[in-house]
Structure formats: structure tokens, C-alpha cells
Amino acid sequence: MPDQVDRIIEQWHTEKPDLDVTPMAVIGRLSRTAMAVELRLARTFAEHGLDAASFDVLATLLRSGAPYRIAPLELAREAMISTSAVAQRLNKLESRGLVLRQANPNDGRGTFVALTDAGKLLIETALPDHLETEHAITSVLNRGEQEVLASLLQRLNTAASS
Amino acid sequence: MPDQVDRIIEQWHTEKPDLDVTPMAVIGRLSRTAMAVELRLARTFAEHGLDAASFDVLATLLRSGAPYRIAPLELAREAMISTSAVAQRLNKLESRGLVLRQANPNDGRGTFVALTDAGKLLIETALPDHLETEHAITSVLNRGEQEVLASLLQRLNTAASS
DNA sequence: TATTGTTATACTCTATAACTATA
């Protein structure tokens, strides 16, 4: 069944028949699908008082393993944002008692960001819900289709990043 | 070759071996690939003094065909943003002389947004460049792979939107 | 001098609410 992207491509065929708009089939659906997924995931985050950025910080700390400590600079690299943006995310999380900052004993300039007990509890509660939401979305594709999709996306990512 | 998403999944296997994180292979790559593509496309837009939002408005007007006129409400529906956001996008474009507002003779409440000659020239210049960028990204996949990818994304979109 | 990290500041984008005008 045709979707909005099909209609857009059809419009271009009519209006600019000389242009090759075939890449839009992939790029158009990529951005729309990513947006729809983002909105869907945000609902689950909100049920736990979180947004995607906060969830990302807490999940990064959790999956780093005990003692659940990471330097702000590493958080910035993982999230691909500035260290300033990280500091401001951390301010919010720290004011809610979900993370705390500790001095790095080996480097006086450095800081560790650590999960508090409350932060660990929250992310450990939210994570299964989040995975359930992801599963609900991806389960329309069987295992093989998911592997194909992941592989094609990975190759596209490499091409876009160069 | 393993990428960042592979490493994240491996971390979860180590730290939370009981959790099924297989959906992350698809969802994680979807968001990262969409972001990488968005950044790549923004470069081309910037070469023409545009951002994605402005390009979107101008392209929507162009592909609607002569006389290149659309109501703001329809622009809001296509871009999935509020009519207020549309009005503010239009203010910027109008101040640059790329679009102009016209009264709707059939409905005193209504407005038409129309491409100016300058706006039409700009989008007709930027569009081929944009398509070239999209082609450069998608051409790492052959025609059949692109069709598979578009189809899988479409199904995922449907699942996420429900 | 370079690096880590924070804060001050400004910018962009958006939505909500209030408002005008017309149907």
C-alpha cells in the first residue's frame, strides 16, 4: 500500500520527470521511521519521568558495570554532544539525585559521574519497559529480516558518515 | 566489522545477561544512521543557505506544481508541526524574499504561500545537489537492496506509529 | 601549553495561549 513517501515521489515524477528521485524511497522512509520510533520510545521514557537524553546517560552508566562510574568526556563522546551539553544534562540528573559527581583521585582535573542507588533503581526499572517497547516495534519483522535491516542500515551509516 | 551498536549490545550481554537486547540491533542503528544522514544532508542545504526545515517548505511548494501555492495548514500537516511553527518558518522565508503570502480569494480566513521567482530559482538549484548527496549515500546499496530496505523501514514505521 | 570540566550567554526551534478575522 502506498504511503506518504510514495506520494511525494509520484509528485516529483510529474513535476520534474527528468530528476532521478529514487534515493528518496530510502532516505525519506529512514527519517520518517526514525521519527516515529523516537516518538514511540519517548512515551515509555516519560512513564518513568525520563527523556531520551536522561535515559541515555543512565543506561550508559549502568551498562558500564560496577562501580557504574564514567568520566563526563566519555559520556560526551558516546552521545556525540559537547561536554557543555553533558554538564547540563548532569546538572539535571544530579539535582534529582539520580547521579552524583565524584573527584577522580588519579587526575585532579577529572570527574567521575556515578549512578546513585536511586538512579540505578530507576534505570533498572525503566530498561525492561524500554526493551519491551523496542520489542513491540521490531517484532513485526522476523529474525532474518531484522538482521538484514540492521546490516543495510550499518552500510548506509558508513556511507553517510564519510 | 563490529560497530558502536555491536559494542553496546556486547556490554549488555555482560552486564545484564538475562535481558533480551536483540531489538537494539535494529533500533540503535536506525537512530544513528538517521542522525548521520541528517548531518550529511545538512551540509548540502547549508551550501545553499538553507536548513532542512526551509528546504522542506520550498521543496513542498515546488513539487506541488504551478502555480506553486499551498495553504499554511497543509504545510503544517506535511511537516507534522504546529501551524504556529509554520508561520514562523514562513516569516523567515518571506523576509528573505523566497516565499510570499497571498490572500485566498475564496476564503477570507485563508492564506496561500507562494514561491517567489527567487525562491523557485533557489530550490531548483539546490534540489539537484540534494539528490546528488542522497544518491552518494544510497549508492552503496544496489537497487534490490534499496527496495528491501525501504520496505522493511515502511513496515517498522507502521509498527512504531500504532 | 594542553586538557578536563563548568558556567554564562546567546541562539534556534518549538508549542501553548491569546488574538484577529472570517465562515
Added chain:
DNA sequence: TATAGTTATAGAGTATAACAATA
């Protein structure tokens, strides 16, 4: 009363630049 559109306002998020402290 409902609809189309705009503006005023406030909020969220970010990056740049300035700053402090340590390597």
C-alpha cells in the same frame, strides 16, 4: 461557534566562549 492564521511568550536543548583548575 468553528476555522485559518498570526503573534507573544515561555520552555527546552544546544553550542560557543570564557573561566578555573590541574597536567
